Amino acid sequence: MKTTITEQDGNLVxxxxxxxxxxxxxxxxQELQPLKNCQGHNIILDCSELAYISSSGLRLFLTVxxxxxxxxxxxxxxxMNQELRNVFTMTGFINLFEFK
Amino acid sequence: MKIARSGQLKKSLQGTLDIMEQQDARLIRSITLPNDTQTIPQLAEFVDGVCEELDLDMGTAMQLNLALEEAVVNVMDYAYPAGTRGDILIEAQANDVRLIFTIIDKGFPFDPTAKEDADVTLSAEERPIGGLGIYLVRQIMDSINYERVDDQNVLTLCKQLKSVTAGEA
Incomplete structure (x- = not known):
């Protein structure tokens, strides 16, 4: 598992x-810590290369x-791929986030 | 602390697993993991192997991975006193009709099925950070059953497999 944070067009990705x-x-x-100081920036969680997420990961997304x-x-x-989307639907997380 | 199925446990499980006649089983596999969440990738490998052997599609394989991770992490977190090592036995059995995972530990009596479901309709502000694990297991599996047998916690997760036989499809 690898997480990379970059700034793109004023967004934190x-x-x-x-x-x-x-x-x-x-x-x-730990790797998501830089997102704490996000004032003035929108955040994009890029899940295009995310293969799997469990409730421990969902918890991190919710914390962000x-x-x-x-x-x-x-x-x-x-x-997000269809399988991840299903997990977001099951947990109601689909209603908490905005999608791009 | 080795976990093995005792005579009484075997007998008890026969009620749950009576469909699993030996001759009818397509697959019987098991893995023992310590109560260390860093070993979850080994569980994933085990579940992927089971799904591959049963020729399940990727979506089903991912959901089963999720259900098993949530159920096993729950045991890793709560079954044994903090800082104490304990083992968890995970068995998979399948025939043409269903796939059954049995999770066995020798920890404190703990019935995860007694836990109230998470409220998935709450807003981000109202949402507690935890509590999704068992909810996900319930969503994905067709049944969950808990038994305390011979000082062991026995959690049985059952998933109906799409039948390959004509007429049952």
């Missing part, structure tokens, strides 16, 4: 590659959203 399972979650949480919302930043999810 976190690109996920691999399996975001319970084993990978602690390290991914809960932090960003009061700062006025939008959190968009992009590139």
């Amino acid at each position: 976190a690109k996920f590659e691999g399996r975001l399972d319970t084993a990978a979650a602690p390290q991914t949480e 959203l809960k932090n960003a919302k009061p700062l006025g930043s939008h959190v968009y999810i992009s590139g």
